[in-house]
Amino acid sequence: xxxxxxxxxxxxxxxxxxxxxxxxxxxxxxxxxxxxxxxxxxxxxxxxxxxxxxxxxxxxxxxxxxxxxxxxxxxxxxxxxxxxxxxxxxxxxxxxxxxxxxxxxxxxxxxxxxxxxxxxxxxxxxxxxxxxxxxxxxxxxxxxxxxxxxxxx
Amino acid sequence: xxxxxxxxxxxxxxxxxxxxxxxxxxxxxxxxxxxxxxxxxxxxxxxxxxxxxxxxxxxxxxxxxxxxxxxxxxxxxxxxxxxxxxxxxxxxxxxxxxxxxxxxxxxxxxxxxxxxxxxxxxxxxxxxxxxxxxxxxxxxxxxxxxxxxxxxx
DNA sequence: GCTTATTATATCGCATACGATATAATCGAG
DNA sequence: CTCGATTATATCGTATGCGATATAATAAGC
Numbered sequence: 001x002x003x004x005x006x007x008x009x010x011x012x013x014x015x016x017x018x019x020x021x022x023x024x025x026x027x028x029x030x031x032x033x034x035x036x037x038x039x040x041x042x043x044x045x046x047x048x049x050x051x052x053x054x055x056x057x058x059x060x061x062x063x064x065x066x067x068x069x070x071x072x073x074x075x076x077x078x079x080x081x082x083x084x085x086x087x088x089x090x091x092x093x094x095x096x097x098x099x100x101x102x103x104x105x106x107x108x109x110x111x112x113x114x115x116x117x118x119x120x121x122x123x124x125x126x127x128x129x130x131x132x133x134x135x136x137x138x139x140x141x142x143x144x145x146x147x148x149x150x151x152x153x
Numbered sequence: 154x155x156x157x158x159x160x161x162x163x164x165x166x167x168x169x170x171x172x173x174x175x176x177x178x179x180x181x182x183x184x185x186x187x188x189x190x191x192x193x194x195x196x197x198x199x200x201x202x203x204x205x206x207x208x209x210x211x212x213x214x215x216x217x218x219x220x221x222x223x224x225x226x227x228x229x230x231x232x233x234x235x236x237x238x239x240x241x242x243x244x245x246x247x248x249x250x251x252x253x254x255x256x257x258x259x260x261x262x263x264x265x266x267x268x269x270x271x272x273x274x275x276x277x278x279x280x281x282x283x284x285x286x287x288x289x290x291x292x293x294x295x296x297x298x299x300x301x302x303x304x305x306x
Numbered sequence: 307g308c309t310t311a312t313t314a315t316a317t318c319g320c321a322t323a324c325g326a327t328a329t330a331a332t333c334g335a336g
Numbered sequence: 337c338t339c340g341a342t343t344a345t346a347t348c349g350t351a352t353g354c355g356a357t358a359t360a361a362t363a364a365g366c
Contacts, residue, residue: 008269009226009273010268011203011206011268011270011271012207013200013203013204013205013207013220013263014217016203016271016289017181017275017285017288017289017292018178018181018182018185018274018302019200019203020289020292020293020295020296021174021177021178021181021292022178022181022200023221024174024178024292024295024296025171025174025175025177025178025221026221026222026353026354027221027296027299027300027303028170028171028174028175028299029171029175029353029354030303030354031172031247031302031303033354033355036293037330039357040333042320042321043322044321044322044323045205045321047166047172047175047285050164050165050166050169051166053164054165054166057253060308060344060345061343061344063166063347066166067166067176067321068176068179068180069179069322070323070346071326071344071346072323072324072325072326072345072346072348073322073323073324073349074345075321075345075346075347076321076322076346078316078333079322080321083294085297086236086241093333094365095331095332095343095344096331096332097236097332097343097344097345098343098344099345100214107346108189111164115163115164117164117366118164121171122170124302124304125298125299125352126298126301127294127295127298131291131294132170135170135291135292135293135295136170136173137172138284138287138291139170139173139177139288140289142173142177142280142288143173143177143180145279145280145363146177146180146181146184146278147277148279149178149184149278149328150180150183150184150334153252168328176337179324182323182324183312184325186324186325190325195350195352196352196353197351197352197353212314213314214313214314214315215317220351222353222354223353223354223355224315224316225313225315225316225317225318225344225353225354225355225356225357226353226354227315227351228315228316228317229317229351229352230351237362248313248361248362249314249360249361249362250313250314250315250361250362251313251315251361252314252315286312302349305312
């Protein structure tokens with residue numbers, strides 16, 4: 001993308017890739033908020049719950065890896081979910097460094113209660129499924145490359 | 154995208170569009186951090202400065218509109234930039250509700266100092282310019298749709 | 307000219323998100 | 337078996353980011 005602009009244009013907001021990523025992500029989160037808030041959930045908690053609905057129990061580090069978040073972000077977030085009664089946190093007897101996260105009945109119930117959230121969200125957009133799918137696939141490829149670079153630093 | 158999955162799959166992390174957006178945005182920000190930190194800048198400050206390098210002086214609300222951030226996010230951010238000496242904040246004599254943001258010499262100098270940041274960043278990725286450009290365009294279209302929905306709430 | 311509606315920014319409170327650092331547990335090499 | 341290296345989570349401090357609310361200024365309608 002560098003070759004397409006002169007030096008001044010390189011710093012224009014409209015020519016950045018970082019900015020539409022940033023803006024789109026926050027707009028999507030704003031869309032989720034009214035659907036999650038009645039269940040007392042934040043967007044980040046919802047992301048973590050999606051990992052657990054697929055793969056519980058899980059270690060904190062596994063959740064961090066799946067969500068591409070630092071463990072020091074995950075830990076306080078999980079503590080709040082625990083306080084809300086949706087998960088439990090226990091040290092693994094096999095390796096006491098590891099904290100295992102399990103879903104409670106309440107946490108599992110949320111899976112049912114929130115099952116229609118994505119449909120409600122994407123249903124209200126003008127994009128076709130094909131367009132959204134294509135965007136998702138491109139983002140996955142992009143993330144793979146970003147992860148390579150970020151890990152090398 | 155709703156039609157392609159059954160109900161269970163709808164809540165799998167790998168099938169979400171929101172998640173790769175969220176992850177990609179944060180990974181990009183992590184890439185920027187080592188390039189901005191030596192200048193004492195955060196990523197959000199950098200985004201705001203890009204608006205100002207194009208369009209200064211500007212009102213707070215204009216910056217908020219361009220960045221798609223709330224004014225209550227922008228105001229504390231601008232105060233820190235002011236403290237660092239990169240901008241000034243003054244009430245407009247024409248309309249005392251409005252705060253005008255101007256760049257200082259120091260703020261303008263940063264434009265030169267940070268001119269090679271995007272190239273350093275994207276140069277290290279494996280993606281072609283065409284791929285990054287296509288992703289950017291798709292995100293712009295997506296944002297337009299999101300903004301329509303978010304504003305209707 | 308007055309009053310209500312609207313607009314612009316500021317403050318409050320809470321939840322991230324991450325770099326840096328600390329603590330404790332486990333692993334592996336010698 | 338011991339010790340250094342590595343790993344997992346926790347804490348600290350700072351900067352967002354946003355919903356809700358407050359304050360002040362301007363606009364619009366009568």
